[in-house]
Amino acid sequence: MSMVRFQQGPLTRRPHPADKPAVVIHPTGTTVSFGELDIRANQLAHFLRQSGVVPGDTIALLMENNEHVHAVMWAARRSGLYYTLVNIHLTAGEIGYIVADSGAKAIISSAALRHLCEQLPAYLSPSELPAIALLADDDLLGWRRYPDCVAGVRTEAVDGGVDGQLLQYSAGSTGRPKGIRRPLPPPGHATMTTPVFEALGVDAESVYLSPAPLYHTAPAMWTMCAQAAGATTVVMQRFDPVEVLECIERHGVTHAQFVPTMFVRMLRLPQPVRDQFDLSTLRRVVHASAPCPPDIKRQMIQWWGPIIDEYYGSSEGAGISFIRAEEWLRRPGSVGKPLVGQPHILDTHGRELPPGQVGEIHFDGGYPFEYLNDPAKTAASRSPQGWATVGDVGFVDEEGYLYLTDRKNHMIISGGVNIYPQETENALLSHPLVVDAAVFGIPDEDLGQTVMAVVELADASRADEGTARELLIWLGERLARHKCPRRLVFEERLPRTDAGKLNKQPLVAKYGASSQAV
Template sequence: MDLSVWAATQPEKAALVGPTGEQMSYAELEATSNRIAHLFLSLGLSRGDHIAIVSENRLDLFPILWAAQRTGLFYTPVNWHLTADEAAYVVDNCGATVLLVSAARADLAAALPPVPHRLSFGGPLLSYDALESLVASLPSTPVDDQTEGSPMLYSSGTTGRPKGVLPAMPEAPFGTGLRFDHLMQDSFGFDSSTVYLSPGPLYHAAPLGWSLGAIRAGGTTVFTDRFDPELVLRLIERHRVTHPQFVPTMFVRMLKLPDDVRGRQDLTSLRLVIHAAAPCPVDVKRSMIAWVGPILMEFYSGSEGNCFFMIDSTSWLAHPGSVGRPVMGGVHVCDEAGQELPPGEIGQLWFDGMPPFEYYADPAKTQAAYDARGWSTLGDLGHVDNDGFLYLSDRRTDLILSGGVNIYPREIEDCLILHPAVADVAAVGLPDDEFGQRVHAVVTPADSVTPGPALEEELLAHLSGRVARFKLPRSFSFEEVPRLPSGKVLRRVLLDRHHRVDESLSQ
């Protein structure tokens, strides 16, 4: 699991294949990451210090990540889709000593707060030193006393300010690997023959961790700079991808491709199709299994690292809708008073048996994530069945409370997403004088579909009989559903937008 060992045994093998087909060999990744590691030490960084990185998906991002990983640093990839104010908050909050910004992110660079060292890569930036010039004459051999570092990631910020998740810094020499690296190899079959495909943004936990983990196993990581369903299928054939990773919205877009397009590419190299990040609608997953075979592997976890569930296709077909049983830690389903609920009853999910985490520089949020028993929560709701399989309902913050009844947006979204007139959908709760909240459906119509009252009636007819009457949307809007590149709905954006509309109509 030591990058230096792989670079010595397979120096010319592609460790990475980038968005335009450019490649970086193991030898190149080893040499460049070592030079950057020497730079970090020369800047006075030591184990446990922080760096922040603002960059799109690009090849020269990876030597920076590996340099931090091999020198015991915390590294925070910043979501460059954030506003300037939000990105500045993350850089400031994580306490970075070094800030590295891609030249392509000049739109954010000037707005970011001052830190002791500001470096650009991939081109010049005003008031930033060029990384490439600083490392050109530095050694390409490893620094002394290499030790494992760790990403310090921030939550997606779908409902408020992003929260920095500070894990326990591993006390291990570089090459030991992180706990998740071992899980990838032991449970997901990653080895030196693996070709992993990531179409997601590298500032998110799964694309980042799995991309690095594939290299730890001696395989090749192929990554894109955006998700395009046809491109993904072409890449699977071109690079003989064995382990692609998706989120459910990507499945939907691939399934909606014409049959002749889906059947055009050779997908026989696939060994395992990995998915996570959001619950997958049952009909969507059934359709994917029918297409590619029973090779889907789903997992449920969080940046906090306080749980890990997984389920293969065979188990899922016997327990449709489940995200599996825990392979790390344990789960408890509790009511509002903290009492455990029996199988089948929905409550808040709490986890035990995993290393503790904290929200960086935010003791109040950290305290709120734990109960008196030391169990921690991600704020999700769900239930377990009699066999111990977990089923997710929604996040507590997404729950719609209408007339004293809990309504889970996911039920409505799952029913609508495969309707041929729907390209994307999100359900939110808007204020209602009579019921407290009402269900509002935000629908992105499919191409060539005309939005309006007729489409509303068609969608309501589709929902009738599939969800209870009290769960039917009482209003619709036809617009783009705002999502992060990870696939998560930005519900706070929708709520802010529609609260303003409601207020203007009431004036």
């Protein structure tokens, strides 16, 4: 995530027509104007204050991409509240854990998620149940209807004070999710912008597309930043490669953020489908969340032009780097130079490594954060020098450009050799038949671990032994032998989050449990 600096008060820094679209939901076309968004946010902020929710408290937001999400986030921001965005694909028990762990005083949801709302009381003790439970557009016993709560409530901005802040929870792929908490900004010291947006040139004339779920950090915060600049934000109800292209053409999108797996799925569309859309309004797009295979990025630049930039960051905000497309073409694979914080590469003993050597990436000078209710994890994220890490591995070159190698916990050790699976995954994704790939280690009596690959094909009917041999030959021509999988199998769909992050744990559990799978 690219961290933001927030400004209290109006949604934008510039005058704008109240009837200008602030949010457009695609493909339904549901539109909320800036004037309507202001009123909705102000009314909900007043209601929360009148209900006893005070600055520094937390509210939970459980919603699909819809017309209400931004009003709730702005209401929390203006009320000085922490707000946690809950993944709608979690079970009721997992949602209950986040609600309890965050100490949420209110939970706000929608009719589409009524089935989860009905189950929540079974997973929360009476003391953990939020005092306020709102449904935006439905009746449910024990929950209040949003329209009834704000009927007759004041529409002007709430009184000044401290700005609210996002309380984001990690995906929890290696354990229960942890809240990432930052201090509330001092009154009058926050502006709402992001250094990446400034580099992209997002302004009041922009149309910003968000194809990912708003319960993820970057889509939520970046759409708010776009609104703060006076830009219209177009939010897709769900990602679809053809719908993205249609959306860009229909709404005149100028800026957007994607994750690499979205690029792959768009590139696998038949050429006649790709050619039928006018994408000439695009000025800059940016990608992040997961490493992009260089061959995929080159293909996207050939298609869309040198407008595809990249940033590296995290929900924690430990540090941010950025690289423009033109720079990347000269340094393929780099995630750029720092915008926030200074990177340091450390070995396993906490010693700083020279340029070109791979180690764990730490930053100093980034945004302060802590893991909620977990001081041990907070301490583990700091080096002896006090620098912060989120577990990524990489190196810095002689000119200060940062390169990612992989996640520390993804490393495979086979026969005493360290193997970072990202390189093998990138090579697989460059094959025209492949849509997605996961490479990981499974137990081996002789070597400790061997390399395993699970592949998703664009055409599932091609998933046979002949295609597996073709892919293994492809890898053997491009990678050292020890980086190539011993065996390769196919899955209909790999377990990626909506934010584009690959969750390997189910695959490791499935294939690592039996030597028959390798």
